[in-house]
Amino acid sequence: MTRSSAPGKVYLFGEHAVVYGEPAVPCAIERRARVGVRRRDDGKLRVHAEDLSLDGFTVEYGGSADEQPDVDVSESLVTAAMGYVDGAIEQVRDVTGEKTVGFDVTIESDIPLGAGLGSSAAVVVAAIDAATRELGVELEPTEIAERAFRTEYEVQDGQASRADTFCSATGGAVRVEGDDCGSIEAPDLPLVIGFDGGAGDTGQLVAGVRALREEYPFAEDTVAAIGDVVRNGEEALEAGDLEEVGRLMNFNHGLLSALGVSSRSLDSMVWGARDAGAYGAKLTGAGGGGCIVALDPTDETETALSYTPGCEETFRAELAETGVERLE
Ligand SMILES: Nc1ncnc2c1ncn2[C@@H]1O[C@H](COP(=O)(O)OP(=O)(O)OP(=O)(O)O)[C@@H](O)[C@H]1O
Ligand SMILES: C[C@@](O)(CCO)CC(=O)[O-]
Ligand SMILES: [Mg+2]
Known part of the structure; x- marks a missing residue:
């Protein structure tokens, strides 16, 4: 099992406008998503998401798109969760060249979902880092950020900025404007x-x-x-x-x-x-x-x-x- 964590974030300034090329300043916060992965050779993806419903749920599927996951939680929850994890694993397959590899994935997170604290970016960043390392490949945080951005871009239907994923991958306070991303010095912020x-x-x-x-x-x-x-x-x-x-x-x-x-x-x-x-x-x-x-x-x-x-x-x-x- 290889495990990585990544932080959530708050925006001091600039969400939404950043999608249209304006600058934004998000800031990583000590609330993290932790993702553990283990390689599978049957090409399947098995995802256990501890925090996605009251008791968490596990979904296993693989191979063809018509193979529906067999779980007893609502379809929309499953679809939502699988979009990000699927996208992250696609990036991992692409960057490692292991096109058919599968994984057991376990997600735990103390970032509330869909609440503006960047839970999606944290899950994707941690998943990409853990799964590439599980295959013996170590990526720089900026490369993880870029791959995670591509995942968010696809799940958000071609409309996403690099802000959340860059901030989660590198930590600290950052400035993002288009594809120009960097860390900035910030005073102590209460x-x-x-x-x-x-x-x-x-x-x-x-x-x-x-x-x-x-x-x-x-x-x-x-x-x-x-x-x-x-x-x-x-x-x-x-x-x-x-x-x-x-x-x-x-x-x-x-x-x-x-x-x-x-x-x-x-x-x-x-x-x-x-x-x-x-x-x-x-x-x-x-x-x-x-x-x-x-x-x-x-x-x-x-x-x-x-x-x-x-x-x-x-x-x-x-x-x-x-x-x-x-x-x-
Ligand atoms: N703990 C988790 N387990 C599984 N999937 C998660 C988890 N946390 C987040 N996700 C995925 O991220 C989605 C929420 O992402 P969304 O971008 O809508 O909100 P957010 O990232 O929390 O907020 P924002 O983008 O405004 O900062 C969930 O629907 C789910 O697919
Ligand atoms: C609303 C938005 O600006 C931030 C979501 O945390 C979307 C994005 O940057 O991709
Ligand atoms: Mg998000």
Whole structure:
């Protein structure tokens, strides 16, 4: 068994707009997905996902596409989970040249699914690293990031940025603009997360923004305005000016809301954090439901969020300095 882990992330700035070439600044956090793999020579893929339903589930299939997995959980859950794992294994087969190899795959994760914390990227990055190493191939984090991006790109129907996968593979705070990806220095960030217990489907939310951009020219301007906010945010980060970073996060949330990707519970958590004195707060990731991220060095935001209707869980997030990590 070869195992790797990879972290989730929050966006300080720039989700959605990054899909259209604007810059974004995501930041890896200490919540990880761990993926263990063992080679199989019958070409089959057997996936055990501990956290995908209450009791987890196992699905085994292989060979031809008409061979349906035999499991007793909903088909949509299986399809969703298999898309990412399948895509990751396809990349592994491609890069190692072992076109017909199969795997037993076990996924454990403490990143909530579809909540804007990059669970999909973490699973794909950890799976690619573990499965290539199981076959005796060691990839650099940047190569893993590139392969993981291709997987997200396919699952999200040809609309994805490199931000989540690069951040998960390399760790730390990063800046992504098109195919230009790099690490940046960030000041100590007092990150507080609020989670509404819900989820959004990244592919669908990205498609919604795309439709809006096609229908209204000013939605294109909204996306460009997010780019301006990000560039200002980078300067504020460089200057270590957390108050300004917070103000720009607020601005960014308003623009995401205009693009239709916020929700009642996300807005109410954002306002809960602001009222508690956070420097700023915004939704993180694709939106639709899931998590907000706020900046607050005091305990006030966490306390306020724990009483905010719609907030199910609140916790402080630490920056993950390490991206993909080899466990054994
Ligand atoms: N623990 C897990 N086990 C199996 N599959 C998982 C797990 N965590 C995430 N996934 C896969 O990732 C999908 C969620 O990815 P999606 O991109 O919609 O949300 P996210 O990555 O959590 O949030 P965002 O992209 O907004 O940051 C799940 O439907 C599932 O296919
Ligand atoms: C919404 C989005 O910008 C971030 C999802 O975490 C999509 C992407 O970058 O691929
Ligand atoms: Mg995702």
